[in-house]
Amino acid sequence: MPDILLRGGRVLDPAREFDAEADVLLKDGKVAAIERGLPTPGKDSKVIDVKGCWVGPGLIDLHVHLREPGQEYKENIETGTAAAAAGGFSAVCCMPNTSPPNDTRAVTDLIVQRAREKGSVRVYPIGCITQGQKGDALADMGELQEAGCVAVSDDGHGVMNSEVMRRALEYARSFRMPIVQHCEDSTLSAGGAMHEGLASTRFGIRAQPAAAESSMLARDLELVVLTGGRYHMAHISCAESVRLIREAKQRGLPVTCEVTPHNLMLTDEACAGYDTFFKMNPPLRSASDQAALHEALSDGTIDAIATDHAPHSPVEKEVEFEQAANGVIGLETALALAVELVGAGVLTPAKLVVRMSAGPAKVLGLPGGSLAPGAPADVTVIDPQAAWTCDPTRFRSRARNTPFGGRAMHGRAVLTVVGGTIVFSDERFVV
Amino acid sequence: MTKGFTQRHLLGMEKLSREEITTILDLGERFLEIADRPIKKVPTLRGKTVINLFLEPSTRTRTSFEIAAKRLSADGVNFTASSSSTVKGETLIDTAMNLDAMNPDIVVIRHAQAGSALLLSQRIRAAIVNAGDGAHEHPTQALLDASTIRAHKKKIEGLTVVICGDIDHSRVARSNIFALHTLGAHVRVAGPRSFLPIGVENLGCQAYDRIEPALEGADVVMMLRIQLERKAGNRFPNTREYARYFGLNPRRLALAKPDAIVMHPGPMNRGVEIDPGVADGPRSVILEQVSRGVAIRMAVLYLLGGGSGEEWSKS
Numbered sequence: 001m002p003d004i005l006l007r008g009g010r011v012l013d014p015a016r017e018f019d020a021e022a023d024v025l026l027k028d029g030k031v032a033a034i035e036r037g038l039p040t041p042g043k044d045s046k047v048i049d050v051k052g053c054w055v056g057p058g059l060i061d062l063h064v065h066l067r068e069p070g071q072e073y074k075e076n077i078e079t080g081t082a083a084a085a086a087g088g089f090s091a092v093c094c095m096p097n098t099s100p101p102n103d104t105r106a107v108t109d110l111i112v113q114r115a116r117e118k119g120s121v122r123v124y125p126i127g128c129i130t131q132g133q134k135g136d137a138l139a140d141m142g143e144l145q146e147a148g149c150v151a152v153s154d155d156g157h158g159v160m161n162s163e164v165m166r167r168a169l170e171y172a173r174s175f176r177m178p179i180v181q182h183c184e185d186s187t188l189s190a191g192g193a194m195h196e197g198l199a200s201t202r203f204g205i206r207a208q209p210a211a212a213e214s215s216m217l218a219r220d221l222e223l224v225v226l227t228g229g230r231y232h233m234a235h236i237s238c239a240e241s242v243r244l245i246r247e248a249k250q251r252g253l254p255v256t257c258e259v260t261p262h263n264l265m266l267t268d269e270a271c272a273g274y275d276t277f278f279k280m281n282p283p284l285r286s287a288s289d290q291a292a293l294h295e296a297l298s299d300g301t302i303d304a305i306a307t308d309h310a311p312h313s314p315v316e317k318e319v320e321f322e323q324a325a326n327g328v329i330g331l332e333t334a335l336a337l338a339v340e341l342v343g344a345g346v347l348t349p350a351k352l353v354v355r356m357s358a359g360p361a362k363v364l365g366l367p368g369g370s371l372a373p374g375a376p377a378d379v380t381v382i383d384p385q386a387a388w389t390c391d392p393t394r395f396r397s398r399a400r401n402t403p404f405g406g407r408a409m410h411g412r413a414v415l416t417v418v419g420g421t422i423v424f425s426d427e428r429f430v431v
Numbered sequence: 432m433t434k435g436f437t438q439r440h441l442l443g444m445e446k447l448s449r450e451e452i453t454t455i456l457d458l459g460e461r462f463l464e465i466a467d468r469p470i471k472k473v474p475t476l477r478g479k480t481v482i483n484l485f486l487e488p489s490t491r492t493r494t495s496f497e498i499a500a501k502r503l504s505a506d507g508v509n510f511t512a513s514s515s516s517t518v519k520g521e522t523l524i525d526t527a528m529n530l531d532a533m534n535p536d537i538v539v540i541r542h543a544q545a546g547s548a549l550l551l552s553q554r555i556r557a558a559i560v561n562a563g564d565g566a567h568e569h570p571t572q573a574l575l576d577a578s579t580i581r582a583h584k585k586k587i588e589g590l591t592v593v594i595c596g597d598i599d600h601s602r603v604a605r606s607n608i609f610a611l612h613t614l615g616a617h618v619r620v621a622g623p624r625s626f627l628p629i630g631v632e633n634l635g636c637q638a639y640d641r642i643e644p645a646l647e648g649a650d651v652v653m654m655l656r657i658q659l660e661r662k663a664g665n666r667f668p669n670t671r672e673y674a675r676y677f678g679l680n681p682r683r684l685a686l687a688k689p690d691a692i693v694m695h696p697g698p699m700n701r702g703v704e705i706d707p708g709v710a711d712g713p714r715s716v717i718l719e720q721v722s723r724g725v726a727i728r729m730a731v732l733y734l735l736g737g738g739s740g741e742e743w744s745k746s
């Protein structure tokens with residue numbers, strides 16, 4: 001593994017409150033030094049001029065669906081992690097709603113092994129809360145953790161039964177495992193295909209109220225008070241949930257949350273054309289929900305941006321809106337959209353790195369998120385000026401279901417390094 | 432294409448202008464007269480193929496479109512199946528591509544899901560008529576309703592029209608709100624709060640959660656079918672209670688103007704949303720709605736089938 005010297009970039013390491021122009025030396029898979037005017041290393045090393053770029057710790061995505069095992073026609077670990085690398089992510093956490101679901105050690109083992117063989121970036125599996133994600137019996141959380149799972153979630157479904165949720169929070173606490181909850185009261189959402197509001201009334205689409213999310217969150221927060229369990233809310237999407245999380249944090253509860261780029265960038269009005277690439281769960285919300293998300297992302301109520309990258313094939317998407325599968329992909333667009341939020345004043349460059357790297361690392365206690373000397377050499381170099389047009393046909397992902405096709409983008413990853421190895425680089429760096 | 436109507440498809444009322452709506456209504460008036468002829472047929476759409484793609488059961492609307500096509504001498508074909516044909520592997524887009532390969536001129540679609548008519552229009556060369564897409568729109572129903580109202584009241588602008596019942600599940604309500612609002616009527620919607628979609632006022636109407644205040648001073652009372660088949664049942668206790676508090680009976684109708692007319696898109700749940708005495712009473716125009724339905728659908732098929740206005744006015 002050759003040494004890498006990243007020369008002349010703006011180094012952003014908010015975990016150490018570092019924001020200055022400097023050179024970064026990566027050696028033996030670790031961050032070796034960050035200083036101005038580091039000497040050029042030996043001839044086997046790579047020196048890359050990254051002037052004008054931001055150099056930060058590798059981005060971490062807490063919420064992706066890699067679809068392996070079982071749904072490789074949508075995506076697999078190889079294509080999904082290649083998409084992650086191209087999007088600037090050095091690590092992803094993969095959700096357990098595979099086929100079979102990741103509720104046993106054998107499935108986790110398979111994911112870990114496949115990621116080692118084919119993966120471009122680090123893959124941290126998330127196991128199930130309940131067996132088969134059915135919401136009844138707890139999954140073998142201890143064994144899942146031993147096999148490599150970093151958290152448990154029944155993502156795709158909320159845990160409806162309050163007693164099961166209570167016991168899950170308690171049991172997972174013994175293993176210091178966070179519970180990642182998809183908040184949705186399914187009796188209230190009742191299969192609604194978009195957010196219930198003015199837009200759904202106009203479009204005549206069966207809809208689900210924001211309260212389907214916030215009411216389950218409210219219950220869960222009471223269970224966190226009861227159990228002291230570590231709770232992470234997946235894909236927060238509405239103003240009421242923001243209020244609840246903000247209050248819970250003020251009370252000092254062990255609670256965190258993440259938001260998707262699409263909920264930050266789009267509203268329910270985008271469903272006007274019945275385009276199924278705008279259908280996901282939780283759905284796109286109202287403009288006032290979006291404003292609340294922006295505020296919460298800025299003030300730190302929201303800890304992380306996570307894509308909920310959900311690849312689907314045309315079979316699931318080229319159908320009527322209400323019939324289409326939920327979900328959009330996001331690994332190759334998330335960073336540019338976050339840079340757009342920097343332009344809009346919602347984020348600063350340092351906050352962007354916190355919400356996409358240091359924050360997610362902290363949420364699940366993952367390595368990374370900082371460029372401290374001795375830390376793993378997971379680095380993302382971002383060109384905030386790069387102008388490009390989102391062309392889904394050029395994605396590394398096997399899927400094309402993005403709501404951002406054709407959008408004018410600003411900013412992208414130009415170099416992604418994982419453990420000292422370059423896993424993605426822009427054409428401009430011949431490496 | 433006739434001046435005043437330049438749409439390629441009829442997907443809904445929301446985007447139509449007052450002029451476009453009036454063009455269809457005027458033409459519908461002229462077609463109405465054909466029903467009284469001994470030979471109820473004109474050669475206007477001879478050689479044109481109209482496919483009725485009904486993926487949700489509706490004998491009435493399909494029959495109305497069928498008769499309309501026949502009276503214009505078009506070749507009509509029915510394609511009836513369950514919307515759940517996707518279970519058998521065929522998607523709406525597959526069906527659309529198959530139909531397109533047969534090169535029809537007009538496809539009339541009825542489907543259980545919102546947006547399906549739009550989806551079809553994006554995948555097929557033929558002109559599309561939306562005959563009802565989920566809870567979204569049912570434009571020909573709104574047109575025939577407007578035609579009926581205009582015939583009785585001589586105008587639509589300034590009238591107070593009350594739409595009562597299950598607004599949330601109703602494509603008829605949405606299309607009527609859009610159309611009547613565009614035509615200048617004061618539209619009120621009324622029903623139990625559990626039937627009123629969030630923000631319905633934004634569509635161009637006033638909302639009432641009891642029907643009595645909505646009926647006061649109304650020129651037109653339009654009752655909607657309680658769609659028990661769409662799980663409307665869990666939005667109110669039972670049909671007996673519904674009839675008692677939200678049904679249109681003679682006592683409630685007395686709150687409207689003395690010359691108010693009563694409408695219903697059918698099929699009726701007699702004794703639930705409408706009292707049989709009112710449904711069959713002197714102010715009911717329910718059967719006239721049905722006759723006007725054929726004429727309005729003739730006008731729509733004619734305009735989308737490329738018939739020219741001048742040609743028809745000469746005949």
Ligand SMILES: [Zn+2]
Pocket residue numbers: 155156157182234235281282
């Ligand atoms: Zn989820």
